[in-house]
Amino acid sequence: MRKTLLILLIVVILTQIMTGFSLTQGLQENIEQEDIDRNEEFLKEVEWHGEYDVIVAGYGGAGATASIEAADKGAKVLLVEKAPKGEEGGNTRFAGQGVLSIDKEDIDKGIEYFKHLRGKFNTPSDEMIRAYLEVGSENYSWLKYLGAENITVSPFQEYDYPGGEVMDSMLIDGEAWTSSLYRRLQDAVEERSDSIDLWYESPAVGLIQDPKTKIVHGVKVENKGNILNIRAKYGVVLCTGGFENNQQMIQDYLQLPYAYSKAARYNTGDGIKMAMEVGANLWHMSNIAGPDLNVLNPETNTTFAYAIQGRKDILSTGFATQNVIFVGADGTRFTDESVLPNHGHVDFHGSWRQMPLSLPAFAIFDETARLSQAVYPSWSEGNLEEIEKGLIIKADTIKELAEKIGVHPVNLQRQIREYNSYCRNKKDPMFGRAKDTLKAINKAPYYAMELVPSFTNTQGGPERNEKGQVIDVRGNVIPHLYSAGELGSMFSGIYQGTGNLGECVIFGRISGRNAAKNKDTVITESVMVDREPVIPSWQEAEEIVLQSGEFAGEDRGIGGPIKVKVNMKNDKITDIEVVYHNETKGVSTNAIDTIISSIIENQTTEVDAVSGATVTSKALMNAVKNALEKTE
Incomplete structure (x- = not known):
């Protein structure tokens, strides 16, 4: 029996050598053909559109x-x-x-x-x-x-x-x-x-x-x-x-x-x-790619900008390097405010780990910090509008501030005293904050902003x-x-x-x-024979209807097209209406009214861009300019 099997095996091998035929190849071809047949069967089972x-x-x-x-x-x-x-x-x-x-x-x-x-x-x-x-x-x-x-x-x-x-x-x-x-x-x-x-x-x-x-x-x-x-x-x-x-x-x-x-x-x-x-x-x-800490924009459920931690640069507003500390749920600090994490990662004893958080978290600062800069470029001068909106909580004392935000007053008061001592000594033994950013929190009134974990x-x-x-x-x-x-x-x-x-x-x-490569198992025949493809629909921007003396213009902002309607009378710009845009609410949209007022007041599109909304500002100027070109 063994001798017979051996002879058969030799015959198969010789046949493969002489003819190039492979049992494995044949089996594979059969499997591929089965797959093709199965695919054709499956494609017929679906109602295609x-x-x-x-x-x-x-x-x-x-x-x-x-x-x-x-x-x-x-x-x-x-x-x-x-x-x-x-x-x-x-x-x-x-x-x-x-x-x-x-x-x-x-x-x-x-x-x-x-x-x-x-x-x-x-x-x-x-x-x-x-x-x-x-x-x-x-x-x-x-x-x-x-x-x-x-x-x-x-x-x-x-x-x-x-x-x-x-x-x-x-x-x-x-x-x-x-x-x-x-x-x-x-x-x-x-x-x-x-x-x-x-x-x-x-x-x-x-x-x-x-x-x-x-x-x-x-x-x-x-x-x-x-x-x-x-x-x-x-x-x-x-x-x-x-x-x-x-x-x-x-x-x-x-x-x-x-x-x-x-x-x-x-x-x-x-x-x-x-x-x-x-x-x-x-x-x-x-x-x-996170987390770091930011204020939440309630209009978009995203943050107002990339970061406030770390020194002011292309990524951060640098607000946290003013008279500001970050505290957690117990009213104590948990991080170095002067350093922006590397996409949320911090150096932990020679190993990079996601930034540890205590939630809820708050930025605590004083009057000096409030007046030093806007927390975000799109915020108001002195951050006054944000106080009115409730994004910033104001109190006359640290104790009152702690009670308003729900952290332990004794802990927060102790933390402020300790932090201020670090400022006097120009050394932060807890987190190693850069000494030139150690600025005391000691001028009333005092403020807090809730911070949320944010990520790219x-x-x-x-x-x-x-x-x-x-x-x-x-x-x-x-x-x-x-x-x-x-x-x-x-x-x-x-x-x-x-x-x-x-x-x-x-x-x-x-x-x-x-x-895009052709696949061996693909059925090339169309599944849409005798079927009409469905045509989808979606909302398009409404066509701008112009009256006498009105001109339309368009440019592209950070959120896509910005379309305007400009009203001219006696060669003067009397009104500008933004009829379509998708700029970020609470950030880029803050620039729209400012730019429109400035253009009308100065009768030129060459006006100053609004900080924190530069792209929107320039796009709006260009859209108005595009409309004005049609008056010539």
Whole structure:
């Protein structure tokens, strides 16, 4: 019997050698054919409402990049966005606009640096780091390809680790906090309108997956209360951002009772939930670019600006370096107010850890601090309006102030006395606050502001590999599903500033191009034969109706288009009406009335911008200028 089996095995081997036929190959071909047959069967089971080569969910930096890359690879792309038109952009629109860059010859040094950032964590893998930096070395040329003419490149190393000296940051037109990167990406999407369809007010709410083959065949999109099944022939790219605006997920994953975004409005973890439903593994869920402490803007449920901690610079207003201390629930200090954490991380005995918090937290300050500067650039002179609004609590004594904010009066009084002694001695033995910022709190009245944990973005979400493919709980690729951006960011702990926008571009390109590739198991025949595609709808800005003597103008602010109507009489500007905008309430909107009054009073658009709302100010001036050009 053994001899017979041996002879048969020899015959099989000789046959393979002579004919090139492989039993394994044949078996694989049979499996692939079975998959194709199964896919065809599954596609017939779904009531489809539309069909594209690639579907991208989320119109932030990552979603825009993935759409551009997929379209440039020949794919017909559907880009779906949850927000109303004019409010899209996620975190990218409001971020500092710096994009990570590295020279190709420095990649090995960059890998060394990123391994130090990874520290004792197991992820990201070396392969993931290399893929990130290799594509990152193309960021400059890719932005040039998109039409960015003036790109400023500057060295930027956030952590003092070997290899970090090769890291760079790029700014389009040298502009930070102006949405310059996102504007360029938006323009590139619009320039590809023949290849990219864009739907607003149309959130992705589910993935369409064959339960047997696990292939993701499409996306469930909600539009005006209807669920639309849209097929993606080759791939789906999730770019829906994190869970910055989902307080329950913040409690569940961050172990914070509450925390608030510095920018995002619509990031509620939708992509994470969709990925979980199709079996995705989650990683880095407890990691955030934060926290630090800020005052909450009640009109937007986000913070008024990036930071008040640390010295005044491009990130911070520097208010906490005045006659100010931060205290926690027991009325005592818990941090060094003169240092802004590195994206929420502080040096703890040689190890970088998220800043410890005591909640509720308060900024305590005196009359000298109130008069020294506005807490935020958009706030009133002397912060008087904010006292009236209740954002700042006022009291004649420290004891009264403690009672008003609900902390122990004895503790707060003792803390103020101790802190003032540090100011006299020019040494803070508790937290090492910089001696030139040790300014006594001793001039009545006294003030308090409640502070909330704030952060730039979450990092967690579905795990992905170096090809942008989403990984399931058993370590397998989920076929045809990709991700990019902060949704499942590769950063497990501390991260290099500009790295998240860099990741939007890097994995947006990786995932977009891979999603656009033809797949062997794809049924090329359309599922829309004898079916009419559903046409979605969303709210568009109303058309401006002009009367005699009125002229319309437009420019782009931080929140998108700003449209104005200018009334002229006898060659003079008599009235300006902003008829459409999506600027940030309580921040940028404060500038609108000021700029309008100034333009009318001076009869020129060349007026001073409002501090803290420079982009809005300039856009409003340009919109009025655009209208005035039509009077000539």
